[in-house]
Amino acid sequence: MIATVIGATGKTGGVVAERLRAAGHEVRAFARSADKLAGLTKLGAKAVVGDVLNPRDLTAAFRGSDAVYAMVPPQYGTPDPIAYYDQVSTALAAAIVESGVKRVVFLSSLGGELPSGTGIVVGLHRAEERLKALPALDLLLLRPGYFHENFFGSLGMIKSMGVNGGATRPDVPVVMIAAADVGDAGARALIASDFSGTSVRELVGPRELTMVEATRLLGQKIGKPDLQYQQFPDAGVVAGLQQAGFSAAVAESFVAMSHAFNEGRVKTLQPRTAANTGKTTFESFADVFAQAYSQS
Numbered sequence: 001m002i003a004t005v006i007g008a009t010g011k012t013g014g015v016v017a018e019r020l021r022a023a024g025h026e027v028r029a030f031a032r033s034a035d036k037l038a039g040l041t042k043l044g045a046k047a048v049v050g051d052v053l054n055p056r057d058l059t060a061a062f063r064g065s066d067a068v069y070a071m072v073p074p075q076y077g078t079p080d081p082i083a084y085y086d087q088v089s090t091a092l093a094a095a096i097v098e099s100g101v102k103r104v105v106f107l108s109s110l111g112g113e114l115p116s117g118t119g120i121v122v123g124l125h126r127a128e129e130r131l132k133a134l135p136a137l138d139l140l141l142l143r144p145g146y147f148h149e150n151f152f153g154s155l156g157m158i159k160s161m162g163v164n165g166g167a168t169r170p171d172v173p174v175v176m177i178a179a180a181d182v183g184d185a186g187a188r189a190l191i192a193s194d195f196s197g198t199s200v201r202e203l204v205g206p207r208e209l210t211m212v213e214a215t216r217l218l219g220q221k222i223g224k225p226d227l228q229y230q231q232f233p234d235a236g237v238v239a240g241l242q243q244a245g246f247s248a249a250v251a252e253s254f255v256a257m258s259h260a261f262n263e264g265r266v267k268t269l270q271p272r273t274a275a276n277t278g279k280t281t282f283e284s285f286a287d288v289f290a291q292a293y294s295q296s
Helices: 013-022 035-042 055-062 081-099 121-132 148-161 179-192 211-221 234-243 248-262 282-295
Strands: 002-006 026-031 046-049 067-070 103-107 138-144 163-166 198-203 228-231
Touching: 002 013, 002 055, 013 026, 013 035, 013 179, 026 035, 026 055, 035 046, 055 081, 067 179, 081 121, 081 248, 103 121, 103 179, 121 138, 121 248, 138 179, 148 163, 148 211, 148 282, 163 211, 179 198, 211 228, 211 282, 234 248
Parallel strands: 002 026, 002 067, 026 046, 067 103, 103 138, 138 198, 163 228
Antiparallel strands: none
């Protein structure tokens, strides 16, 4: 199999590329920077440098491929996140049609079925709909929960303020999963080619956690067993994200996503199975978090 992997330097795309190469498949690793692809090229992947907003770059990468792992690379500084998602998915759709590739795994999110009320996830819904409209395409939509790795964004807050916090309510159970488990699921789907038409696979971790529970586990690992989680006012969360480099619109869209968690709109619709449950526990992620904390 020849597979093109979008976002090959990212948390999930990198795992997809590595797993495919380990299984002996040809990989075209697509990213904006050749330097960041050096690790994959050492594994035998072909580096393809291009712009995910440019249909010609994508078409060249897709042409001759048997399958594509597609995603929308994060762009936290964009002034209009939904327009950015539209631009990327439009380019992806055009390249899929022009190149003739017939099998695509697309990274979406829980809540991707909802057309509104989910903040940044609305962009993924619109991307899903655009890809679903393409003729004769075998399309698998991966809808994972909240990435464990999102907690790395709290390192500075914990260091400077001694608390963790955000717009999500402290007592809401959140579906969480490790990014590596998502990448592994994507690679397994591409290798097995066990989907046809349009299908959806939700991806979940071993268990749901509230922000209070997750924060307590992180605190135990970093030597702060009494670490607290606080729900901050929306305006404070937006301001904090802007200080971290997010545009105002992206920050507001993340707050809106938290509201969707709080109101129970972003949730699983499929039963938990061995196939859709990642193996990485939050406790094992907390060990990695503790290493990053000690080095920050």
